[in-house]
Amino acid sequence: MVSDRGGRWGFVCKSRQRVYAALRRKGMSKSRAARISNEGRTRAARSAMSRKASRTRQVRGRNRH
Template identity: 65%
Template structure:
């Protein structure tokens, strides 16, 4: 269980699905937790998505 905390790591309950999806894609526990926890709320995730889109645009993808 990744919401246990302490040395077992921690992922917000609402972000468990994102965490598990990242794990299935082969991300390490630490990396998956970092990404899943990054945008806890919808506005935070939206902001990150917009920033990612700008970055992709700048890099010509």
């Protein structure tokens, strides 16, 4: 489990550590995985992230499969 101590040990919310671990398994860097997992602490924040991702995909012209 990743530390939730903060400071030089880094910080990831307790409730989001499973997300952090999944991102790390996909090969993402520690800092980037922590930033993404901490960003979606609340349901509202996760919804905003999904809306932004949807817009990004539309702009780049990706099709749904």
